Amino acid sequence: MFSGVFFMIAGALGIIRFPDFYTRLHAAGKCDTLGEVLIILGFMVYEGFSFLSVKLLFLSFFILLANPVGTHALIRAAYLTGVKMWKKEESQ
Template identity: 45%
Template sequence: MTFIIDALSWVCLMMGCFLGISGAVGIFKFDEFYSRVHAASVTDTLCVFFIMAGLVLQSGFTLVSVKLIFAVVLLWLTSPVASHALIRSAYHTGLKPKLKTSRKESAKRGQS
C-alpha cells in the first residue's frame, strides 16, 4: 500500500513540476505581457494543487497535511485575484493588448 501512495505522490509532484516549468517557458515564449501573465497564472493554480497533493500523500493525514490543504486554499483564492489585479492595473496604466488580425480582415478593412 505504501508503494501505491508513494507512486501517486511522485506522479503528482512530477505533474506539478511539469506545469510549473511549462508556465515558466510560457513566460519566456510569449511576446506580449497579457499572454505571459495568462500562461503563468493558469499553470500556477494547477501546479500548486499537484505539488501540495503530492506532499499531502507523502505526509499522511497529520497536522502537516491540514496545513498544506489550508495553503492550497489560500493560494487558490489569492493567485487568480493577484493575476487579475496585475492585468487590470497594467490595462489602466495604458498597456493595451496587441490584437492580431488575419489577412482577410486586413484586406476587408482596406477595401471599406
C-alpha cells in the first residue's frame, strides 16, 4: 500500500511540476493507474482470499483498462481542439 501511495504522490508532483497539459496528464495517467492498483493489491493481501478480494481484483483490472483509455481520449480531444504543446525556449 505504501508503494501505491508513493506513486500517487509522484503523480501529484508531476501534475504540479510539468509545463503543459499533455505532460501533466501523462504523469497523472501513469502514476495514478499504478498507484491505485498497488493500493488495491495491498488491500487484497490484507484482507486475505475472500469474495471481497475477488471484487478488488476485478476493480484493479477495470482500472488498468479504463485509466489509460480515458487519458488517451482526453489527450486526443485536447490535441484536436488545438491545445498547444510546450516548447523549450532557446536562451540567447
